[in-house]
Amino acid sequence: MTDPDRRIPVTVLTGFLGAGKTTVLNHVLRHPGAARTAVLINELGDVGVDHHLVEQVDETLVVLDGGCVCCSVQGDLVAALKRLFMQAFRKEIPPIDRVLLETTGLADPAPVVHTLMEEPFIADRYRCDGVVTAVDVTHAAGQLHEHREALRQAAMADRLLLTKCDLAAPDDIAALQATLATLNPGARQIPVTHGEVAIDDMFGGGLYTATGKLPEVAAWLGEAQVRAAAAATPAWRKPGKKAPAGPVTHHADGVESYVLRFEAPLPWWEFSDALNLILQAYSHRILRIKGVLDVRGDPLPRVIQCVQHSIYPAVSLPAWPDTPPFDDHCSRLVFIVRGLPSEEVVRTLHEFTGVAVSVQ
Numbered sequence: 001m002t003d004p005d006r007r008i009p010v011t012v013l014t015g016f017l018g019a020g021k022t023t024v025l026n027h028v029l030r031h032p033g034a035a036r037t038a039v040l041i042n043e044l045g046d047v048g049v050d051h052h053l054v055e056q057v058d059e060t061l062v063v064l065d066g067g068c069v070c071c072s073v074q075g076d077l078v079a080a081l082k083r084l085f086m087q088a089f090r091k092e093i094p095p096i097d098r099v100l101l102e103t104t105g106l107a108d109p110a111p112v113v114h115t116l117m118e119e120p121f122i123a124d125r126y127r128c129d130g131v132v133t134a135v136d137v138t139h140a141a142g143q144l145h146e147h148r149e150a151l152r153q154a155a156m157a158d159r160l161l162l163t164k165c166d167l168a169a170p171d172d173i174a175a176l177q178a179t180l181a182t183l184n185p186g187a188r189q190i191p192v193t194h195g196e197v198a199i200d201d202m203f204g205g206g207l208y209t210a211t212g213k214l215p216e217v218a219a220w221l222g223e224a225q226v227r228a229a230a231a232a233t234p235a236w237r238k239p240g241k242k243a244p245a246g247p248v249t250h251h252a253d254g255v256e257s258y259v260l261r262f263e264a265p266l267p268w269w270e271f272s273d274a275l276n277l278i279l280q281a282y283s284h285r286i287l288r289i290k291g292v293l294d295v296r297g298d299p300l301p302r303v304i305q306c307v308q309h310s311i312y313p314a315v316s317l318p319a320w321p322d323t324p325p326f327d328d329h330c331s332r333l334v335f336i337v338r339g340l341p342s343e344e345v346v347r348t349l350h351e352f353t354g355v356a357v358s359v360q
């Protein structure tokens with residue numbers, strides 16, 4: 001090892017909702033050079049789906065599902081990194097050469113980087129190896145304009161992965177590249193299709209520094225410090241406490257999420273018609289829909305994903321996860337929306353499928 005800094009590098013993989021983070025993660029983890037990589041996944045919504053889509057499932061996969069890592073689960077992040085370090089130290093798990101942290105699509109990377117740099121136990125043993133931001137070339141132009149989280153993620157990046165290049169026209173990609181170059185001149189832009197990023201483009205960004213980025217980034221880190229200090233979090237966010245029932249608003253800009261549970265197997269075509277109608281009718285209010293479905297006549301769970309108005313081909317998982325809540329084999333859909341009441345969605349889904357739907 002030529003690196004004199006023996007601390008464990010942590011790569012922060014961020015990017016707006018549905019940008020292709022998990023797809024990149026899976027590709028990277030298949031590379032032999034990524035063996036000994038511990039994976040931390042922070043999930044939004046009350047039912048995590050992402051970690052079931054990650055192919056590496058062992059004791060070095062940690063799910064942080066108590067909220068968004070940038071505002072409520074920094075304590076969980078610290079605890080998870082401490083635990084991983086101690087387990088590896090005691091040889092209870094294989095040695096860890098690096099950590100890959102996938103944030104939620106709405107995370108502000110600044111507090112995450114701040115935690116890595118400032119929390120004493122963590123900063124002594126881990127170093128931020130850079131922020132890699134997945135930018136969906138098919139949606140980024142609008143997202144950068146409409147969502148400050150997307151703007152922050154792009155502006156904070158050490159490297160920008162331009163994902164879904166197979167779905168965009170070269171002129172549109174070039175226009176986006178120009179926008180990103182203005183926004184974050186210091187970040188290298190790497191076009192990516194189906195998550196196929198070279199491992200050297202993913203790792204080895206070096207010690208984290210705000211140099212070369214917009215000056216605002218430093219301000220964001222300052223803001224993060226204030227937020228960390230003001231960790232006077234609501235009582236229900238404290239360890240051991242449960243979030244209140246009903247939809248949880250994650251950020252001040254009115255983005256909220258809810259989970260729908262279906263009481264019986266779904267008729268596929270009727271469900272698809274309902275979903276298409278919802279996407280068409282409410283396209284501007286939907287940020288992300290994803291779920292695991294129990295489809296009538298199919299023994300395997302089917303995963304669906306929508307990013308704004310785009311619906312991606314459904315894929316089957318090899319088996320139902322045997323862990324709660326999926327061990328009941330019920331269909332669940334996670335909606336991340338802005339100003340779209342669950343009642344409207346529930347009514348449409350129920351009318352088309354005839355299946356009872358409850359809001360979790």
Ligand SMILES: Nc1nc2c(ncn2[C@@H]2O[C@H](COP(=O)(O)OP(=O)(O)OP(=O)(O)O)[C@@H](O)[C@H]2O)c(=O)[nH]1
Pocket residue numbers: 015016017018019020021022023024050104105134163164165166167192193194195288290305312313
């Ligand atoms: N055609 C195409 N589809 C892609 C590409 N990258 C990702 N996708 C699809 O885009 C959808 C979202 O990808 P994910 O990797 O789950 O995105 P994510 O950023 O992890 O999503 P969240 O964690 O929910 O924010 C999935 O259906 C992927 O298969 C790509 O390069 N080309």
